[in-house]
Amino acid sequence: MSTVGLVGLGSMGYGMGRSLLRAGLTVHGFDLAPEQVARFEAEGGRGGALAEVAGALDALVLVVVNAEQMATVLFGESGVAAALKPGALVLGCATVAPAAARDFEQRLGEAGLLYLDAPISGGAAKAAEGALTMMASGSPQAFAAAEPLLEAMAATVFRLGDTAGPASAMKMVNQLLAGVHIAAAAEAMTFGMTQGVAPADCLRVISQCAGSSWMFENRGPHIAEGDYRPRSAVEIFVKDLGIVSDIARAARFSAPLSAAALQQFLAASGLGLGREDDAAVAKVYARNAGLTLPGEEGG
Amino acid sequence: MSTVGLVGLGSMGYGMGRSLLRAGLTVHGFDLAPEQVARFEAEGGRGGALAEVAGALDALVLVVVNAEQMATVLFGESGVAAALKPGALVLGCATVAPAAARDFEQRLGEAGLLYLDAPISGGAAKAAEGALTMMASGSPQAFAAAEPLLEAMAATVFRLGDTAGPASAMKMVNQLLAGVHIAAAAEAMTFGMTQGVAPADCLRVISQCAGSSWMFENRGPHIAEGDYRPRSAVEIFVKDLGIVSDIARAARFSAPLSAAALQQFLAASGLGLGREDDAAVAKVYARNAGLTLPGEEGG
Numbered sequence A, B: 001m002s003t004v005g006l007v008g009l010g011s012m013g014y015g016m017g018r019s020l021l022r023a024g025l026t027v028h029g030f031d032l033a034p035e036q037v038a039r040f041e042a043e044g045g046r047g048g049a050l051a052e053v054a055g056a057l058d059a060l061v062l063v064v065v066n067a068e069q070m071a072t073v074l075f076g077e078s079g080v081a082a083a084l085k086p087g088a089l090v091l092g093c094a095t096v097a098p099a100a101a102r103d104f105e106q107r108l109g110e111a112g113l114l115y116l117d118a119p120i121s122g123g124a125a126k127a128a129e130g131a132l133t134m135m136a137s138g139s140p141q142a143f144a145a146a147e148p149l150l151e152a153m154a155a156t157v158f159r160l161g162d163t164a165g166p167a168s169a170m171k172m173v174n175q176l177l178a179g180v181h182i183a184a185a186a187e188a189m190t191f192g193m194t195q196g197v198a199p200a201d202c203l204r205v206i207s208q209c210a211g212s213s214w215m216f217e218n219r220g221p222h223i224a225e226g227d228y229r230p231r232s233a234v235e236i237f238v239k240d241l242g243i244v245s246d247i248a249r250a251a252r253f254s255a256p257l258s259a260a261a262l263q264q265f266l267a268a269s270g271l272g273l274g275r276e277d278d279a280a281v282a283k284v285y286a287r288n289a290g291l292t293l294p295g296e297e298g299g
Helices: A011-022 A034-042 A050-056 A067-075 A098-110 A123-129 A140-153 A166-194 A199-206 A214-225 A234-250 A256-273 A278-289 B011-022 B034-042 B050-056 B067-075 B098-110 B123-129 B140-153 B166-194 B199-206 B214-225 B234-250 B256-273 B278-289
Strands: A003-007 A026-030 A059-062 A089-092 A114-117 A132-138 A154-159 B003-007 B026-030 B059-062 B089-092 B114-117 B132-138 B154-159
Touching: A003 A011, A003 A050, A011 A026, A011 A034, A011 A059, A011 A123, A011 A140, A026 A034, A026 A050, A059 A067, A059 A140, A067 A098, A089 A098, A089 A140, A098 A114, A098 A166, A114 A140, A114 A166, A123 A132, A132 A140, A132 A166, A140 A154, A166 A199, A166 A214, A166 A234, A166 A256, A166 A278, A166 B166, A166 B199, A166 B234, A166 B256, A199 A214, A199 B166, A214 A278, A234 A256, A234 A278, A234 B166, A256 A278, A256 B166, A256 B256, B003 B011, B003 B050, B011 B026, B011 B034, B011 B059, B011 B123, B011 B140, B026 B034, B026 B050, B059 B067, B059 B140, B067 B098, B089 B098, B089 B140, B098 B114, B098 B166, B114 B140, B114 B166, B123 B132, B132 B140, B132 B166, B140 B154, B166 B199, B166 B214, B166 B234, B166 B256, B166 B278, B199 B214, B214 B278, B234 B256, B234 B278, B256 B278
Parallel strands: A003 A026, A003 A059, A059 A089, A089 A114, A132 A154, B003 B026, B003 B059, B059 B089, B089 B114, B132 B154
Antiparallel strands: A114 A132, B114 B132
């Protein structure tokens, strides 16, 4: 394992690419935004056209947005699955439905390639530090090939089974909770405002009470400070709670909290806030209740 | 401040009474269950009839279930407000609507008594250790009178204002989040089961991910171990999310997650699980989806 390709130099992928460089690997970075590739090259990474580089890669790390983008990169019109070396590893880090992960494993296996189902959690800062949490499942061969990459990028790796699927299933459980907790934080802080509780007080007190959550402590300050620069955007939860909704419906599983949270993120997106920080779901609550949030005019 | 009455020797009140005894105060305990009073007397507490003892009390701590019970104790047919010493303190620790707290302060003030709005958080173990979190608001005189009691019962006291109301408002925000997070934990763990994720694995992994919450970590083990002995019962959240729902509706505040969570607790109660641990809301999800939870026959 010495030469790695990484597709998707966004907030997560860029940091992961840097972590791979720090581990001494040769890393080719690919992104639709040429300025991200140039930035990565300035840090010691390499660019190039994926189709031309593919044959030299020991592994391809996919940090794209969804299963559709993964399928396009691998099997689309200029898909690279056919150009990769026999036995090369594909590391799938996007959030996808478990069935999609199983499908990638099967199609890549038929092409003589290894696949590790490896969704990530932890945010951009942890990605840059090489301190992500990764949920991983796949064949022992895929795990063995992935070892130096996981070592470079993650502080914690949960090994969840010997086929693709379980890791993506666990990631969906995490996203269900994360999405519900962000919407709940927004609901609670705006509800508090109707009862005379200022968001900053709410944050200070609840963080030390049984009502707290990782997301309340992480996103609550965005609301209290009126700072909606996107650390992770509203559209991410439109997508991820959408996948939860799809696979819950297919399983005939009634998920009323996830469904309610999805509607709030959809409303945020419908209000034109899709690219703002996901904490902007608070603006849906505020507008519905005639409240002025911190940082808004008059707030 | 030397003689205190405490009404409600339940899982929280009993521990609070012990904490007051440890601080060297004379404590009369009152409860509808005579065995709880006898147990408290065996630990150095005192019993008696509230109406007869009332005139000797410097303070009366109310750890009853709701505002109705508080009103009955204070102003009901054999209510003690009229029998308390002038300037005595009433400490209201029940979860009540902010308007109810303001109403108690006003009526007790008219009777020459002090009132501190002082809801609690932390659970029975913290109550027994004298390590509760208390949210408190009220007049400077009420705070001054309450000082030795707060010192004895709480590790953290949030001082939230100089009238009754803000403390109860903050408690309602906490209960909104706590109730939503318990239902979300149940939804996520059972959703995971439909995707092949075992509850114990879910607990182990998610506790270290961004999807975690205080409630997920606290109630998740009840579900994973199939242990529904009531630490806090389903009916508590039927009540508390009911108050959230009432005051949100009065404020014309749309609270879809709280509403969805309340429906799940109502369904649990309707299934006859009202006195089980609140984690039994998982049984609603499981029954709706045909899942067998850990600890159930075949689970």
